[in-house]
Amino acid sequence: MYPTLLSPTALGPLPLNNRLVLAPMTRCRTSQPGDxxxxxxxEYYAQRASAGLLITEASQISAQGQGYSYTPGIYTPEQIAGWRLVTDTVHQAGGKIFLQLWHVGRMSHAAFQNGGLPVAPSAINPQAxxxxxxxxGQGRMVDCPTPRALTLEEIPGLIADYVQAARNAMAAGFDGVEIHAANGYLLDQFLRTTANQRTDAYGGSQANRLRLLLEVSQAISTAIGAERVGVRLAPYITARGMACPDIIPTILAAATALDALNVAYLHLSEADWDDAPSIPEHFRRQLREQFRGRLICAGRYTAAQAESLLQAGWADLVAFGRPFIANPDLPARFANGWPLAQFDPSTLFxxxxxxxxxxxAYAGAAA
Incomplete structure (x- = not known):
């Protein structure tokens, strides 16, 4: 059952037991103070180590990069030590794990900015x-304020924060890192005309809007090796002010440039709500032509849909989010045709x- 999805593969130097990926999902379970x-x-990640690859929840590269309570960081010695406990436990369970590097940009609040404003390409409210x-410890949803625009002088320091976070991830024992440039966060904000209205070298033309993502990707690849770097992009997501008319050509141009850097993979965050647009085949074909590395797709895929996507050649691995929450043994459930449990959304964050x-794990497994 699902022979391609459950077959071994490789990601650069890493052998993977199957083509299932644990999608990055914010769960807000860190210890306080200090995230x-x-x-x-x-324990949570080790329970899911039978996936071919685990990608952690997004982890802020700096205090400025935080936008939600209790999300983990990768910039203090305590955070590095905490992540080392995670990677050691996952590796002991036979898993491979990448850390997702995150700066939320304008998707933040004064509570995380010492009373100041979040930063963004431009001072445009995300309406989110x-x-x-x-x-x-009681959480609620609050409105994001209008951010301030990053100054040109701040950008080298921002890139340095990304590089240091990647080095910290390797010190914490990760097999690699994923640069989060999707879902309306900082690097995605720079890509889109709806969020980026700068008139300097980081705004305006497509090449300028791509500049920060490519500089970050190049710097991290130089620091830890391109074979240990993935990039997450969100071509068809429009929430949080991301409905940019130029985003598909921009994503394809990013794929060409990232291919030249030889990064290990691109990870597509596909819209996963019920009436979301389907990804057109012509986009998948263009992406395959312009990026020769591994492609990971994440959406609301069933095992059968994932198998079809893999067999068609449009992806090399498929990431699962919600099903992996309530089914820590998801590969075994797919392999054996066991039923899937449903997760409780009230305990998500x-x-x-x-x-x-x-x-x-599935109760009938022992029998």
Missing amino acids: VPNALMA QIWLADEH GGDARGYTDYP
């Missing part, structure tokens, strides 16, 4: 909300083991 990864998170917890590590 430190912990033993509970190590972030999850903010109070002193008792924050909290403890409930709705996080207490989903069991």
Whole structure:
């Protein structure tokens, strides 16, 4: 059953047991103060280590890069040590794991910016909300303020933060990193005319809007090796002010440039709501022509749909999000035709083991 999805493959130097990927999903379970990864998170990822590849929840590269409560960082010694516990536990379970590097840009709040404003390409409000917890750990959705535009002088420091975060990830034992340039966060904001109205070298033309993503990707690839670098992009997502009329040509140009850098993979965050547009075959064909590395697709795929996508050659791996929350043994469930459990959305963000590590493996497995 699902012979391609469940077959071994490789990602650069890494052998993978199958083509299933744990999609990056924010779960907000860090220890406080300091947004430190912990033993509970190590257990969560190790439970899902039978995936060919695990991609962690997005992790801020700096204090400025945070936009939600209790999300992990990768910029303090305590955070690095916490992530080392996670990677050691995953590797002991036979898994491979990449850290997703994140700067949220304008998707933030004064609570994370020492009372100041979030940064962005331009001072344009995203008309969106972030999850903010109070002193008792109770979270609620709050509006994002209008950000301030990054100055030209701040950009080299921002790139340096990305590079240091990637080096920290390798020190923490990760097999590689994924640069988050999707879903309306900072690097995605630079790509789109709806969020980026700069008139300097980082705005205006397509080449200028691509500049920051490519400079970050080049610098990280130089620091840790391009074979350990992936990039996440979101071609057809329009929420958070991301409905840019030039985004598809821009994404394809990014693919060409990232191919020249020899990064390990591109990861497409495809729209996953019920009435989302389907990804047209002509886009998939163009992407294949312009990027020779591995392609990961993440959407609301079933195992059968994932198998078809792989057999058609439009992806090399397929990432699963929601199904992996309630089914830590997802590859085994697909392989054996076992039923899938449903996750509880009320325990998605924050909290403890409930709705996080207490989903069991399939009860009929032992029998």
